[in-house]
Amino acid sequence: MSLTDTQSELDHRRLPIDRVGVRGVQFPLSIADRELRPQHTVATVSMAVDLPHQYKGTHMSRFMQVLHSHGSELTVANAAAIPRELLNRLEARRAHLELRFPYFRSKAAPVTGTQGLLDYGVLFEINAEADQTDFVVTVSVPVTTLCPCSKAISDRGAHNQRGVVTLAVRFTQPVWLEDLIELIESSASSPLYSILKRPDEKFVTEAAYDNPVFVEDLVRNVALKANDHPHITWYRVEAENYESIHNHNAWAMIEKPKVDNPDRE
Amino acid sequence: MSLTDTQSELDHRRLPIDRVGVRGVQFPLSIADRELRPQHTVATVSMAVDLPHQYKGTHMSRFMQVLHSHGSELTVANAAAIPRELLNRLEARRAHLELRFPYFRSKAAPVTGTQGLLDYGVLFEINAEADQTDFVVTVSVPVTTLCPCSKAISDRGAHNQRGVVTLAVRFTQPVWLEDLIELIESSASSPLYSILKRPDEKFVTEAAYDNPVFVEDLVRNVALKANDHPHITWYRVEAENYESIHNHNAWAMIEKPKVDNPDRE
Amino acid sequence: MSLTDTQSELDHRRLPIDRVGVRGVQFPLSIADRELRPQHTVATVSMAVDLPHQYKGTHMSRFMQVLHSHGSELTVANAAAIPRELLNRLEARRAHLELRFPYFRSKAAPVTGTQGLLDYGVLFEINAEADQTDFVVTVSVPVTTLCPCSKAISDRGAHNQRGVVTLAVRFTQPVWLEDLIELIESSASSPLYSILKRPDEKFVTEAAYDNPVFVEDLVRNVALKANDHPHITWYRVEAENYESIHNHNAWAMIEKPKVDNPDRE
């Protein structure tokens, strides 16, 4: 039985398509942490290629076959190879992969040392063309922020809240997620923890009070460290505070140009 | 042309359906505030009826016709009539309506008096049967909570955060949304505001520090006031704190039994 | 250093709290599938206990310690023990656990046999009291539904769409998630697959066309099978269709009473 291959038919609209593929695919993922221990998580996957103007459609099932070609759990090494496999399998000139997943890290509470897992958000974006690959790693790190203005003007207390810092980087050599997470956590009023006993809670409360930051301070603190990092060539850092005194959020962003312009203010 | 009415065909599985209808319908809604000024908002609507065992299906388009029968903007009065119209139009014995919408209220900042709109979440649930109607009103109110433990053990500061209190009530006489909102806001460490100038920020920071509450305190404070309210016959109150020191939330809930049992602990 | 234990202070409002605890905790979970192979996933966890009227607060860090007491990956066996550990650790009379996680199953395409992972949603809810435990398992299964009315009245084609069936069960003996998934998938117009080659796509298209179901049919088909299942004692089944011809959803629900009433219609 021969079934029509509608996708391979000629298209006459003379319109190439920038990206076409699949989105919202759930797939198990294994990733090694900085101590080289494997960690199991679940990724939401997008894959796309370009489509030349003369073809009516891409072959969607091939994306899924490439995704499954390494077994029923992806590794980061396998995932990184997917865009190049898409180039071959779909005869494309540009291929794109996104993996979004929760990532865990065990942290010791600051006084009692009680260990607890904290979850972070991670996004890998890989673009491949014939002769080059672009890899962007993004981490989202929840932190405590305490308002410098509220502290300065109030006789007691200071409003504080959970915030999220999102840092995207390009790099010359791979950077551990833990390094990016620590870079961010050390830029806030306090890191978060999943287990805090009373001596720990006293510690983080006082540490946050002693170290107030605006969202502006937070993105600048992260930007300074990213500027100094030997392997980071580009970054975009955002901070968003779920303000405890408002029902809206405060937000700031700095993006480092791909080529620095010393005259930029 | 006569088109088959598949829905009206006989079903032989002898299984009545508890609820069948439409979900996720967006529709404009007008609602009068406590000062009797009309406020325009947008509701997400669900409608359902029961279906006797002998019918294969309900007639989904009739739900939408009932919804549209009052024009292109619903009012609360019109909405309240919908369940009974569904009973008639769909020959049902039980009908159910849900309206979920944002609601706005202008509030004056506590020192400068600057007016600003704050948004709340509202849910109306109406169930109608032949001889009775059940109406549950739910409001979700964002507040500030400051941790009593953190304050007690720390030499300076105290962690605080945005939280959301959700209160569902049944009543003998209609209750204004503003009354429920005020009941909740007065139970927290501080209400939220959309505009706070520096003297206001000093005020709410110190007020929150002077009035620490756990989620447990918050639901008890609301429950006490709901118990004392002359028109509230049943309630369920939840408080959820987006903890500023954790990446998870603290949560508490009290539900008043429909018939009070004095021996309940 | 002795730090005040605010939570243990006496409360004088005489209001017991039904449930208090933590929500939105992310934690790795390992679960064995029907072939007894371990599968790694990530759960969103809620834990709660009741709180007697005389105590001001619960001890939130103990919930997290109980969660972490079995290492940095939960198993289903460990999870099932958590409510009873909460009863002891928090001196509570009722404890509640919820685990919500994606679950994967490899399925063969219907003609070519190509294997692909499909993701499902799972919720475990466990309530423990002194002398009894209540366990509810819920699975959410995406399916294809093809409209019987559209098919009956149209000269060609029939609208169809993705829908989700959610089945919650109580049981006398444990039931495999795969059994519940198969029970649901066999009740729809067609199961879904992650990889379909052209012969498979022809097969599922024609199978769906040959097997039209309303949401009403879907919940009745599932209810019939759940009624016949030897180990299911209670169920609640919902079906929601993301209608391809509307921007809203069709929805139906049947709940089996805990004690059957033969006179119920």
Add this chain to the structure above:
Amino acid sequence: MSLTDTQSELDHRRLPIDRVGVRGVQFPLSIADRELRPQHTVATVSMAVDLPHQYKGTHMSRFMQVLHSHGSELTVANAAAIPRELLNRLEARRAHLELRFPYFRSKAAPVTGTQGLLDYGVLFEINAEADQTDFVVTVSVPVTTLCPCSKAISDRGAHNQRGVVTLAVRFTQPVWLEDLIELIESSASSPLYSILKRPDEKFVTEAAYDNPVFVEDLVRNVALKANDHPHITWYRVEAENYESIHNHNAWAMIEKPKVDNPDRE
């Protein structure tokens, strides 16, 4: 009483901030439709400005004051003026506004003419600098798509589903939202409707079957029309299908370069 103005303090990190402001603000919005009738809806608002390197922080309350300066319901005309007001009020060089809101349009069913409201998603993005303003309008339009491959290879039926087309445009003269919506709806297998009686359902079922489109066809159909539109100078069109045979989505995108390159393929 003079309160410290922490935000105005000097910053020594020499890092200008690209954007800083507020996010997630809910606010009522009035917008005129193509028939010049006012329509009331609710917008989610973001506002931001740049911040020169020498200042420690922006003044967040001023964003909210600018938003409220036109009363408790925004109009599109007032909204369009906000970025320039932010430039003045915050002494900034670049200002940014985003408004995201549901938009309604009454449509007649194709055979019976029954009128029903359909909801669309709209995003306005306005960027202002000293001497220029950039305005991007985005509409998200739900449609029916029927798979050409499934139709070609199957003896009966064809899988179809709800999809969403998102079109962003820049323009030389203002374009009505209705014009963009019609441009998109005429590019799909069928438009959606909120009320369809049986003759209408027959019509849309057969129309979709007669007019199959891939996501690739959909973005090309829209791109062709946008290329021909006299006032559209740039566009980005995406189509996402909630595939009825998979639990993931198919997706395609075409972006027109701001300056056309005739050699681009």
